[in-house]
Amino acid sequence: MPRKPWRRALALAVEALWPPAAALGLSFAVGTVIVAAIGENPLRVLPLIFAPGLGSADGFARVLFDATPLILTGLSVAYAFRAGLFNIGGEGQLYLGAFLAAWVALALPGLPRPVALPLAVLAAAAGGALWGAIPGWLKARFGVHEVINTIMMNFLAVGITGWLVERYLQEPGQMIPHTAEIPAAYQLQPFARGPAGAWLGLDRANPLGASLLVALAAAVVVALVFRRSVEGYRLRAVGLSPPAARYAGIAVGGVTVRAMAVSGALAGLVGVHEVLLYRHRFLDNFSSGLGFLGIAVALMGKNHPLGIVLAALLFGFLNTGALEIDIFTEVPRELVVVLQALIILLVVSFSELALWRRRRRRRREEAA
Amino acid sequence: MRVELEALSRSFPGVRAVQDVSLAYEPGRLYALVGENGAGKSTLMHLLYGMLPPDAGRILVDGRPVRLAGSQDAIRLGIGMVHQHFMLVDTLTVAENVVLGAEPGRWGRLDRGAARAAVRRDAERFGLAVDPDAPLESLSVGEAQRVEILKVLYRGASFLIFDEPTGVLTPQEARGLFAILRRLRDEGKTVVLISHKLDEVLSVAEIIDVMRRGRHVGRLAREEAGAERLARMMVGREVLLRVDKPPAAAGPPVLEARGLGVRRRPGQAELADVSFILRRGEILGVAGVEGNGQRELAALVTGLLRPEAGELRLDGRPLRGLTPRRARDLGIRHVPEDRQRTGLVLDMSLRENLILGEEGSPAAGQAGVILPGRVAALARRRVAEYDVRVADTRQSARALSGGNQQKLVLARELDGDPRLLVACHPTRGVDVGAIEYIHRTLLAKRTRGLAVLLFSSELSELLALSDRIGVLYRGRLTAVLDADVVDEETLGLYITGARGVADA
Structure with a gap:
């Protein structure tokens, strides 16, 4: 059946968007019940989640700051998924990225800024890429499942970076397990400290900085790779049908290793956000599951770069809103965690449902 | 009742x-x-x-x-x-x-x-x-x-x-x-x-x-x-049930197999001492009951499997370390037996499927970038030339009928005049009209000098298209028969091992 292109696009958009939209709606419905059960007015509490982010430029900047690492880890998951690989190792990859960025900075203190900064960004990507490529290679060479591999690599990453910090890079005289501050040439400063800060109406303490631009640029690059490049085509072919790709002469193993390396590099770029911008040092055990949250972000964003940016924003809102709820109401901030978990659970369920409906329709068409 | x-x-x-x-x-x-x-x-x-x-x-x-x-x-x-x-x-x-x-x-x-x-x-x-x-x-x-x-x-x-x-x-x-x-x-x-x-x-x-x-x-x-x-x-229209096969005009050898062999493994049949010559402009049929080594032979020629004994030569040059990529670059094309699993990526569009394996070639783009205009033009031409009946090449391959899916694979594999085609069950599960079309296309390409190694479980198809028919029985090529002088009955005896084993 030939259909008008815009109708087809619309149908596709509806198909793609209804699971996350329905999940969001239903989670907030459940949230309403929970808040009411606690004895607060849901109509007062739930809007509070979005109030700080929408209330002021400063609030929105904080949302963007929280969203930045999630954009990167979300892209990381989506990139591997394009090749049919489930990279659960974002957490380990971002540790390696962050650590390598800090280590390069501390090891080469004398470099001028135009060399130092790109080098540190590259180091962050390389650390993640290495940590992604290893399970990729194991999968390509020996068929070891990447889920198992990447999970194990997570433990290794946290352990190894922690040990390296403690053994070689610990800041003297400090109880906290972290490195010394990186040299100024490597540091990114928040926008609020620059000339644009006052103009944008940001509070002096607002942490938003150039890592957001790195994340957005990464999203654009990933979108281009997906849509227009030979590599993107191969990723998709391998993801959808490894045997057909192999028969056509695509080196499935090579694509697998590259996909995992790039996926790892994207996660590793969280090091730019975490080390170069936010802390100016590597802190042992810093991530509170950013890599894992990336899976949820990718899921919610339907593995599409634009969707991922939007999903990361939503999670950013939830994060910033949690504080507000804690301060101004009787509802514990864990409500937000509950909401997050519900959204993820429902997105997965609804996506499965959508898939199942599509399959059933297809089967019927094939039976005809 | x-x-x-x-x-x-x-x-x-x-x-x-x-x-x-x-x-x-x-x-x-x-x-x-x-x-x-x-x-x-x-x-x-x-x-x-x-x-x-x-x-x-x-x-x-x-x-x-x-x-x-x-x-x-x-x-x-x-x-x-x-x-x-x-x-x-x-x-x-x-x-x-x-x-x-x-x-x-x-x-x-x-x-x-x-x-x-x-x-x-x-x-x-x-x-x-x-x-x-x-x-x-x-x-x-x-x-x-x-x-x-x-x-x-x-x-x-x-x-x-x-x-x-x-x-x-x-x-x-x-x-x-x-x-x-x-x-x-x-x-x-x-x-x-x-x-x-x-x-x-x-x-x-x-x-x-x-x-x-x-x-x-x-x-x-x-x-x-x-x-x-x-x-x-x-x-709903006239159909030629038996396509005319013009007399063979076989040229110099394109593919030579000398003592090819692979061992039996789980999921892989044995192949031993298989030798044959396939000439330009010739269709060599391979008959056999499923599991007698046909799949392995096709995989060897297309680079999906490495021989453990013997060698293959293309135009007289030995094919060592053949990979699917290199086979394709050398002009060896493949219509695999399972078009849905290995011939096509069903969830990709027709367009995308038509550049599978050529995604990095100038036909699809340049410098690592795929140019949608080129791909669309290529797809339009191939779809028209190979009679794939679709309204829109952006449609997914899954939506096509079996016959159209197979023509899609043929369009991709035959376009650009390859040297050698390995065709595995090219009309399996395909309707009468499409069978006629596929048979005519294969014969037309043969006339233009294509060498075809044809695997089929339909003996009538092998007889209609092939110039010679080789019989695989338990991994050995037990006979190579002239297609003009055998009939289905005799072939049936060969493929079940009732004939041909002793004299091999």
């Missing part, structure tokens, strides 16, 4: 699969239902077997309207179906398989004696020779099919539907099946044979119903039906 279908209709989104079909089946007759893929024959039988509810119309059994909510209802009424793909458990015996799901016995105890007796009784009555105690895995495909039939009979079926039953059988086995069908009829059962192979329908059925695009377009007695007439009714 008399079964009537009254004005049955069934639609799926975008397709009217069955439209207003009325048919009556009398007991003790042997019917056939023919039509191209997608003509609605399977849907019609699924309606009758209770697997789908009709949108309109009704089904009457012995004059009484019935409602079928599932295949259990159909079975209870005495309607049985022998599926194309067997639904049997390999590790159980024949008798256990037959009674599975309707076991005799009490309190959870299986009465093996009763099961065996029941199987013997039916087997004898209908001429279905199988040993009730044999484990299923020890049976040939033909025997396994008999077990399927016994299963249906055990459940009391008096109306039996056979869905493309000969697809997996050798000619000898198929003739055995036809004898069984006749015997079933003689015992008063109604038999309906679904098929798209005209010769077998004409040799066995008494009454032939033809479907085209969801409609019943006619019922013929065998005497008045002929292959040409049936084909015309199925397709």
Whole structure:
């Protein structure tokens, strides 16, 4: 059946968007019940989640700051998924990225800024890429499942970076397990400290900085790779049908290793956000599951770069809103965690449902 | 048992699969239902077997309207179906398989004696020779099919539907099946044979119903039906059933195999000491019962598998360390046997599928970037040139009929005049019109100098297209025969090892 292109696009958009939209709606419905059960007015509490982010430029900047690492880890998951690989190792990859960025900075203190900064960004990507490529290679060479591999690599990453910090890079005289501050040439400063800060109406303490631009640029690059490049085509072919790709002469193993390396590099770029911008040092055990949250972000964003940016924003809102709820109401901030978990659970369920409906329709068409 | 279908209709989104079909089946007759893929024959039988509810119309059994909510209802009424793909458990015996799901016995105890007796009784009555105690895995495909039939009979079926039953059988086995069908009829059962192979329908059925695009377009007695007439009714236009093969004009050797061999492994058959020469402008057919090394030979030539002994030469140069990529670059193309799994990426669009394997070539783009304009133009040209019938090349390959999917693969593999084509079962599950087209295309390319290594389980296809036919039996090339002097019967003897082994 030939259909008008815009109708087809619309149908596709509806198909793609209804699971996350329905999940969001239903989670907030459940949230309403929970808040009411606690004895607060849901109509007062739930809007509070979005109030700080929408209330002021400063609030929105904080949302963007929280969203930045999630954009990167979300892209990381989506990139591997394009090749049919489930990279659960974002957490380990971002540790390696962050650590390598800090280590390069501390090891080469004398470099001028135009060399130092790109080098540190590259180091962050390389650390993640290495940590992604290893399970990729194991999968390509020996068929070891990447889920198992990447999970194990997570433990290794946290352990190894922690040990390296403690053994070689610990800041003297400090109880906290972290490195010394990186040299100024490597540091990114928040926008609020620059000339644009006052103009944008940001509070002096607002942490938003150039890592957001790195994340957005990464999203654009990933979108281009997906849509227009030979590599993107191969990723998709391998993801959808490894045997057909192999028969056509695509080196499935090579694509697998590259996909995992790039996926790892994207996660590793969280090091730019975490080390170069936010802390100016590597802190042992810093991530509170950013890599894992990336899976949820990718899921919610339907593995599409634009969707991922939007999903990361939503999670950013939830994060910033949690504080507000804690301060101004009787509802514990864990409500937000509950909401997050519900959204993820429902997105997965609804996506499965959508898939199942599509399959059933297809089967019927094939039976005809 | 008399079964009537009254004005049955069934639609799926975008397709009217069955439209207003009325048919009556009398007991003790042997019917056939023919039509191209997608003509609605399977849907019609699924309606009758209770697997789908009709949108309109009704089904009457012995004059009484019935409602079928599932295949259990159909079975209870005495309607049985022998599926194309067997639904049997390999590790159980024949008798256990037959009674599975309707076991005799009490309190959870299986009465093996009763099961065996029941199987013997039916087997004898209908001429279905199988040993009730044999484990299923020890049976040939033909025997396994008999077990399927016994299963249906055990459940009391008096109306039996056979869905493309000969697809997996050798000619000898198929003739055995036809004898069984006749015997079933003689015992008063109604038999309906679904098929798209005209010769077998004409040799066995008494009454032939033809479907085209969801409609019943006619019922013929065998005497008045002929292959040409049936084909015309199925397709709606004249069809050449046998394409003319111009005389061979074979040139210099393109592909040489010398003592090729691979060892037997799980999922891989053995191949030993296979030598042959394939010339320019020649089609070399390879016959054999599935699992006798055809798959391995095709994989060796296309770089999917490395030989453990012997060597391959292309244009006199040895092919060492061949990979699928390199094979493609050397002009070796491949129409794989399973177009849905290995020939196409079903969830990609037609366009994307048409550049699979060429995604990095200038035909699709440059400098690592795919240029949609070029891809669209290439797709439009190939789709037109190879008669793929689609409205929009952005459609997913999954949405195409089997014939169109196969033409899509051919369009990709044949375009650009390759040196050598390895074609595996190029018309498997494809309708008559598309078969004609594919055969003509292969012969036309042969005339232009293409060398083709053709694998097929259809002996008639091998005979129609090949210049010479090699026979693979247990991994050895036991004969290479001139296609002009052998017939199906003789080939059947070779592929089952009754001939050719001693002299090899």
